[in-house]
Amino acid sequence: MKKVAVVGAGYVGLTTGAALAYLGHRVVVLDVDEARVEGLRQGVLPFFEPHLREVLALAQGRIRFTARYEEAIPQAEVVFLAVGTPPGPKGGPDLSQVQAAAEAIGRHLGEGFTVVVNKSTVPVGSGNFVEALVRRAYAQAHGGELDGRLAVASNPEFLREGQALYDSFYPDRIVVGAEDPRAVAALRELYEPVLEQSFPPPPFLPRPERMGAVPFLTTDLASAELIKYAANAFLALKISFINELAALAERVGADIREVARGIGLDSRIGPRFLQAGLGWGGSCFPKDTLALLAMGEEAGVPLPIVEAARRVNFAQRQRVVGKLQEALGTLRGRTIALLGLAFKPHTDDLRESPALELAALLLERGAFVRAHDPVALPRARREVALPLEYAETPEALLRGADAAVLATDWPEYRTWPWGSLRALFRTPLVVDARNHLDGEELLRLGYRYLGVGVPQRGSLVREVS
Ligand code: UDX
Numbered sequence: 001m002k003k004v005a006v007v008g009a010g011y012v013g014l015t016t017g018a019a020l021a022y023l024g025h026r027v028v029v030l031d032v033d034e035a036r037v038e039g040l041r042q043g044v045l046p047f048f049e050p051h052l053r054e055v056l057a058l059a060q061g062r063i064r065f066t067a068r069y070e071e072a073i074p075q076a077e078v079v080f081l082a083v084g085t086p087p088g089p090k091g092g093p094d095l096s097q098v099q100a101a102a103e104a105i106g107r108h109l110g111e112g113f114t115v116v117v118n119k120s121t122v123p124v125g126s127g128n129f130v131e132a133l134v135r136r137a138y139a140q141a142h143g144g145e146l147d148g149r150l151a152v153a154s155n156p157e158f159l160r161e162g163q164a165l166y167d168s169f170y171p172d173r174i175v176v177g178a179e180d181p182r183a184v185a186a187l188r189e190l191y192e193p194v195l196e197q198s199f200p201p202p203p204f205l206p207r208p209e210r211m212g213a214v215p216f217l218t219t220d221l222a223s224a225e226l227i228k229y230a231a232n233a234f235l236a237l238k239i240s241f242i243n244e245l246a247a248l249a250e251r252v253g254a255d256i257r258e259v260a261r262g263i264g265l266d267s268r269i270g271p272r273f274l275q276a277g278l279g280w281g282g283s284c285f286p287k288d289t290l291a292l293l294a295m296g297e298e299a300g301v302p303l304p305i306v307e308a309a310r311r312v313n314f315a316q317r318q319r320v321v322g323k324l325q326e327a328l329g330t331l332r333g334r335t336i337a338l339l340g341l342a343f344k345p346h347t348d349d350l351r352e353s354p355a356l357e358l359a360a361l362l363l364e365r366g367a368f369v370r371a372h373d374p375v376a377l378p379r380a381r382r383e384v385a386l387p388l389e390y391a392e393t394p395e396a397l398l399r400g401a402d403a404a405v406l407a408t409d410w411p412e413y414r415t416w417p418w419g420s421l422r423a424l425f426r427t428p429l430v431v432d433a434r435n436h437l438d439g440e441e442l443l444r445l446g447y448r449y450l451g452v453g454v455p456q457r458g459s460l461v462r463e464v465s
Contacts, residue, residue, distance in 0.1 A: 002186070005076035007081050009031035009036055012119055012159065017080075020190070022202065049164050049165070049347070050165070055165055073105055081102065083097040086287070091290045093121070115183045118154045126154075134150060134152075154224035156228035159171075174195065176188075177221040195216050197212070232285055236280055239280050241309075254455070256453025260276070281353045281355075282352055321361045323431055336370070337371075337403070338355060338404075339408070372390070372392070418447070419445050
């Protein structure tokens with residue numbers, strides 16, 4: 001059992017804190033937002049994440065929330081930095097929250113040995129930056145040096161929103177970058193139940209079959225920091241690659257889903273993250289690819305592959321607009337029903353959501369956009385500045401629509417009663433921007449159905465062949 005402080009009660013911090021407390025550690029989660037802390041104490045979660053509430057309930061007694069550094073830091077053996085790193089003006093992340101947290105940690109460190117661990121996604125070199133800030137703040141507050149009582153580490157987080165708890169308990173690997181072996185030892189001990197898979201699985205998150213011991217990769221600070229960016233950029237370019245080929249597949253009469261299956265069976269490529277669609281969004285891929293480019297520029301190393309992945313990604317939204325425009329003649333005055341607003345299913349997160357970017361493009365062309373989302377509507381009403389109309393039910397969404405566009409692949413959209421809904425449309429056109437619906441069935445029901453990278457019925461190529 002270790003005493004842990006987590007600074008930042010956002011996605012990463014709260015999930016990490018909950019999972020560590022579930023595993024038996026004593027955890028204090030700190031956030032400077034007092035309203036958020038007060039809410040958490042009363043069981044109000046600041047975002048929607050499956051199983052977070054249940055895991056927190058099972059960890060009760062081992063996890064506390066505070067807005068005061070003096071209640072979290074002095075006793076902690078391991079302090080995680082999990083604060084926000086939003087994009088700054090030049091593409092690189094804004095590190096002001098990291099800086100403020102590191103300084104506050106330094107001022108409040110106790111007498112024992114402490115490992116300060118960076119979990120926020122920060123540019124290479126940030127570990128050293130944090131160490132210098134903590135040491136300076138400690139010296140200023142206490143008048144003496146920390147010397148050997150501090151070690152820093154980088155422990156990048158790979159969790160996916162919507163599956164954050166699952167990913168915390170059953171990760172593909174745990175990466176730790178540190179120069180001080182004591183930091184590595186502390187983190188190995190902290191994660192031991194996960195590394196050995198020796199904890200009782202939460203009943204609602206059964207251990208996956210074939211789950212063995214989890215690889216523990218220890219490396220230097222800079223490499224660990226770069227691993228996080230490299231992983232996210234690689235996944236982003238995998239998706240951009242399949243999206244680029246989807247456009248070609250459409251033209252030559254191939255089906256991108258078959259192509260993805262065919263290449264995915266090659267174990268060197270792998271089947272995942274090859275789903276063509278509206279492109280990627282969310283709080284990580286857009287920000288991290290941009291930060292990587294900024295890092296490259298600063299280091300004088302161009303990164304044309306990452307640059308191209310971003311370009312292809314943003315063009316993907318345009319392609320869907322193009323399809324609608326072609327099918328409807330014009331977008332001016334047309335009513336487009338948007339299925340999904342969140343950047344992906346099982347979350348209400350709207351940050352850099354492809355659905356919202358698509359909505360903005362449609363509005364620019366004079367369309368009316370009416371949107372539905374099973375979970376994100378309340379957040380959309382609060383946060384989205386676009387003049388969207390919101391619909392709570394399939395009927396309210398589709399009445400008088402000129403087209404429906406599926407933008408987020410929520411499972412429930414597959415089971416909507418498409419047969420009876422057809423009569424509500426002005427023109428029964430479905431653009432499935434995630435290849436998520438049963439296209440054959442929709443065609444049978446009398447819809448015009450357009451997917452991404454799938455052969456179009458009656459396309460030129462098909463007629464010729
Ligand atoms: C991602 C990484 O997966 C995670 O490891 C990292 O720590 C944070 O960033 P997340 O942003 O939660 O996680 O979402 P993810 O599930 O990776 O999806 C990202 C975007 O890619 C979504 O918009 C999703 O719709 C899109 N996507 C994903 C595709 O378009 N096709 C795919 O095949 C997979």
